[in-house]
Amino acid sequence: MxxxxxxxxxxxxxxxxxxxxxxxxxxxxxxxxxxxxxxxxxxxxxxxxxxxxxxxxxxxxxxxxxxxxxxxxxxxxxxxxxxxxxxxxxxxxxxxxxxxxxxxxxxxxxxxxxxxxxxxxxxxNRSIEEERRTERAKTELVTNVSHDLRTPLTSIVGYLGLIEQDRYRDEVELRHYTGIAYDKALRLQGLINDLFEYTRTSGGLPLRLSPLNLVEMLGQLAVQFRLQFDHAGVEGVTVFAEKELIVSADGDKLVRVFENLIDNAIRYGKDGGRIEIKARREGMEAVAEIVNYGEPLPASAIPQLFDRFYRLEQSRSRHTGGSGLGLAIAKNIVELHGGEIAATSGESGTTFRVRLPLAR
Known part of the structure; x- marks a missing residue:
């Protein structure tokens, strides 16, 4: 004024x-x-x-x-x-x-x-509210990390304790205990890696930008995931409306986004028998979509999908869900590239859509 x-x-x-x-x-x-x-x-x-x-x-x-x-x-x-x-x-x-x-x-x-x-x-007022939200987020982060680290760590300590006390009947049971401890250790390592990646991307991770053909990258990922598609019993299909969609991106970081989305589609949408990897141009944007035809997601879950530590499993089961950080990491990386990520779900399938500005 x-x-x-x-x-x-x-x-x-x-x-x-x-x-x-x-x-x-x-x-x-x-x-x-x-x-x-x-x-x-x-x-x-x-x-x-x-x-x-x-x-x-x-x-x-x-x-x-x-x-x-x-x-x-x-x-x-x-x-x-x-x-x-x-x-x-x-x-x-x-x-x-x-x-x-x-x-x-x-x-x-x-x-x-x-x-x-x-x-x-x-x-x-906004600054104070933001500070309060940040403080609540820190508290929530510590609480969730403590919970998620404690679960596999308790199992590792428990089974290693049995081995240390020679409380196993034979070599077969010993290998069973070490196998469980090793599996829990891998889960613990995965959570720590995801947590480290999330904190890096949340803090404004510097990007090494270079021209990248999004269509070519998605095609390569479709080939790399062929074994996982076969193992899950789904058909992986690529649908590209363009031969080239050049974006300015950090290739390693962007690969992490789509690896996470495809892995998520396999994990939760394999019952649909088909996963589509799409790419097209919309104005000055490249639009990539990962579509699965499994059971639709609840409408109430859509706004929370990209929140850290959010999982559809209320029990926070490690056997059916990941760390709960994968989609949050994907969102951070896409936004660092000046893009947007969103999800829709219904009877026609569940779609994760990534929009990135085309390189000038």
């Missing part, structure tokens, strides 16, 4: 002074006429009393000055009240009441001041 130069505070002050001075002179003239032409004893006596002691010029000057001050106070009453309201609002904000707002009543400098104070208050 910018002050109106035609009705700025300086103009208003000059107008108030001019009006007050004009009304004071007019009122003084009116009183003089009443005293000299009409027989008003009290008024006439007061005027002549001042004339005899101070003279006509001094009496007239004092009368005009006194009336000027009175009119100035009367005419500036609204501005003074508004200035006091702004002062009160600043005091409320200083006391921590950041939801307090000052009404913007004018378009002059006082109105601009009120508007900017309101904006400052809103910004402070």
């Amino acid at each position: 910018n002050p109106n130069p035609l009705f700025g505070l300086r103009f208003k002050l000059l107008l108030l002074v001019a009006l007050s001075l004009g009304f004071a002179a007019g009122t003084a003239a009116l009183l003089y006429v009443l005293a000299t032409r009409y027989d008003i004893e009290i008024l006439n006596a007061m005027v002549w009393w001042f004339y005899e002691r101070f003279g006509r010029s001094v009496t007239l000057s004092v009368a005009i000055l006194s009336l000027f001050i009175v009119y100035l106070i009367v005419f500036s009453h609204g501005t003074i009240r508004y200035l006091l309201r702004i002062t009160q609002g600043v005091g409320e904000i200083a006391e921590g009441r950041f939801d307090s707002r000052i009404p913007v009543r004018t378009s002059d400098e006082l109105g601009v001041l009120a508007d900017r104070i309101n904006r400052m208050s809103e910004q402070l």
Whole structure:
């Protein structure tokens, strides 16, 4: 908001002074006429009393000055009240009441001041809320990490304890215990790697950008996942509307995104028997989609899919779900590339859609 130069505070002050001075002179003239032409004893006596002691010029000057001050106070009453309201609002904000707002009543400098104070208050309020969310997120992160690290670590310690105490019947049982401990250790390693990757991407990971053909990269990934497709009993299909979609990207990081999405589609959508890897151009964007035809996701789950540690399994089972960080990492990487990632799910399939700006 910018002050109106035609009705700025300086103009208003000059107008108030001019009006007050004009009304004071007019009122003084009116009183003089009443005293000299009409027989008003009290008024006439007061005027002549001042004339005899101070003279006509001094009496007239004092009368005009006194009336000027009175009119100035009367005419500036609204501005003074508004200035006091702004002062009160600043005091409320200083006391921590950041939801307090000052009404913007004018378009002059006082109105601009009120508007900017309101904006400052809103910004402070947003900053405090963001700090609170960050603090809650840190607490949640520590809680989730503690839970997810403790589960496999407890199993590892337990089975290694049995081995340390020679509490196994034979070599077969020993290998069974070591196998379980090894599997839990791999899960623990995977969680730590995912957690490390998430913290790196959340902190604004520097990217090594270079021109990359998204179609070629997705085609290579389809070939690499052929064995996983066969093992899961699904058909992997590529549908590319373009031969080239050149984006400026960090290839290693972007591969991580689509590896995660394809792995997610295999894990949760293999019952559909088909996974499609698509790419097309939309305006100045490259759009890639990973589609599976498994059981649709609940509508309530869609907004939370990219939250860290979110898993559809309420039991947080490690056997059916991952670390809960994969999609959060994918979202961070895509946003670092200036793109967007979203998901939709229904009877026509579950689609994870990635939009990336095309290289100029």
